Amino acid sequence: MGHPGPVRVRRFERRGKKVVATLEPEEVQLLASLVQQLIDLLADSEPEPAAPPPAAADPDDPFALWERDLQAEPDQPEEPDDPVLQRLFPNAYPHDARASSDFRRFTEREARAAKIAAARLVLEHLAATRDGRHPVKVPLTEVDAWLKTLNNLRLSIAARLRITDAETAEELGQLPDDDPRAFMYGVYEWLAFAQETLVNSL
Incomplete structure (x- = not known):
């Protein structure tokens, strides 16, 4: 994601x-690139659709009943390995693996779709600037997608830079300009x- x-x-x-x-123009291009990367990451890591519900089992066949019960319990979603996805979809119940997995199973697909939809709306607004030749204009009803x-x-940049608190952020702020992390920290501050x-404009 380097950008001069x-x-x-x-x-x-x-x-x-x-x-x-x-x-x-370079700001529009950079922001659009970051947003597109976010969309790609969310889309590429989307979990497989849930399997269709199992057919009714013969109540007189205990093996069919057991098979139905096993099919009704899908594989439990696991916490992603990518630190960015971990930051975007935090563990809701860190001390209860089953509850956390159930939470992901019932909420992550919808949350992921909402993030992608918001990001695509931002891309539309950026495209309307024609590479910065016109101001970016966000209707008040669509500001939430930007926020x-x-x-x-x-959150994504913080995960890549391993920013966990104010102290680690301050350390990155002291990096020399030739450190490749310095630019991305500048982007992180710009986004903030x-x-x-x-928010203050509302």
Whole structure:
């Protein structure tokens, strides 16, 4: 995700029923690239669809009943290995593996679809700027998609940079410019500022 040059800070401002920001072409390209990578990661790691419900078993056949019960209990979803996905879909019950797995089974597909839908909406708004030739304009009714996507991007970058608290973030802020992590930390801070100004503009 390396990208040359600094990332400038752009402020979102309220204008009527929209929130507007002027972005440089490289900022639009960088943000669109990050959002597309997020969509690809979420789509590529989507769990397989649940199997159809088993057919009714013959009540007089105990083996058929056992088979039906086994089929009714699908494989339990496991916590993902990718630290980004772990951050985007945190373990709801870290001390109860079964409860955590059940929570993932019943909620993760819907949560994943919601994140992808929000990210795609952000991409549409960015595409409408024609590579920064026009300001990005976000209707107030669609600001939530931006807030969620910016937050998901920050969580993703934090996972890659291993930011776990304010102390580790501060250490990264002291990195020299030639450290490859310095640029991504700058993007992380820029996303935080964008989130803040977006909220304050409402």
